[in-house]
Amino acid sequence: GAGVSQTPSNKVTEKGKYVELRCDPISGHTALYWYRQSLGQGPEFLIYFQGTGAADDSGLPNDRFFAVRPEGSVSTLKIQRTERGDSAVYLCASSPTTSGRSSEQFFGPGTRLTVL
Amino acid sequence: GDSVTQMEGPVTLSEEAFLTINCTYTATGYPSLFWYVQYPGEGLQLLLKATKADDKGSNKGFEATYRKETTSFHLEKGSVQVSDSAVYFCALSVPSGGSNYKLTFGKGTLLTVNP
Numbered sequence: 531g532a533g534v535s536q537t538p539s540n541k542v543t544e545k546g547k548y549v550e551l552r553c554d555p556i557s558g559h560t561a562l563y564w565y566r567q568s569l570g571q572g573p574e575f576l577i578y579f580q581g582t583g584a585a586d587d588s589g590l591p592n593d594r595f596f597a598v599r600p601e602g603s604v605s606t607l608k609i610q611r612t613e614r615g616d617s618a619v620y621l622c623a624s625s626p627t628t629s630g631r632s633s634e635q636f637f638g639p640g641t642r643l644t645v646l
Numbered sequence: 647g648d649s650v651t652q653m654e655g656p657v658t659l660s661e662e663a664f665l666t667i668n669c670t671y672t673a674t675g676y677p678s679l680f681w682y683v684q685y686p687g688e689g690l691q692l693l694l695k696a697t698k699a700d701d702k703g704s705n706k707g708f709e710a711t712y713r714k715e716t717t718s719f720h721l722e723k724g725s726v727q728v729s730d731s732a733v734y735f736c737a738l739s740v741p742s743g744g745s746n747y748k749l750t751f752g753k754g755t756l757l758t759v760n761p
Binding site for chain 1: 650678682688689690691692695735737739742745746747748749750751752753754
């Protein structure tokens with residue numbers, strides 16, 4: 531079975547542009563998480579989806595960041611008016627909800643975003 | 647809030663040496679604890695986990711014991727191999743809002759094992 535996939539693997543954009551990052555979770559996983567990993571740091575939580583709804587978006591840094599999961603599977607992270615500080619690796623993870631406290635999150639390879 | 651502090655790297659060892667990577671945490675509730683590993687060129691993957699106090703997680707010769715009294719979850723391996731070279735992340739999750747198990751990570755520790 532396929533793991534979590536993310537596209538593109540690399541994205542270079544100019545300051546002020548709009549970008550979309552895509553995540554394809556493992557089939558059947560209802561929980562989906564986005565994290566951001568800056569150089570030399572651990573991943574930081576951005577947003578959590580249970581099914582189609584964003585159940586926790588407390589980690590989004592500001593209103594330039596938005597994410598959707600319209601059919602409860604693929605998710606898109608959208609960043610408006612990109613800034614150089616948005617440069618990071620954006621990670622997606624999925625999990626079968628029924629696992630409870632021992633839930634393992636399965637991570638994708640990430641999208642490396644560079645804002646020039 | 648929740649936080650994880652882990653040993654600063656990088657750590658360089660010779661093959662067959664003993665490994666310890668320290669990890670301590672603060673949590674608002676009763677966390678589950680994890681070690682994730684990132685091999686060169688690969689994505690994050692779960693190495694081991696423990697969900698309650700005194701549990702020991704183990705995998706691939708690595709072990710970590712959930713110590714509630716010292717709020718620690720140190721990673722150990724008795725004899726490292728070159729193939730263990732990777733970045734290791736300690737993490738916790740505290741259930742919030744039903745089935746939300748978002749992870750809080752430490753900064754990561756780069757381990758290099760030389761032959």
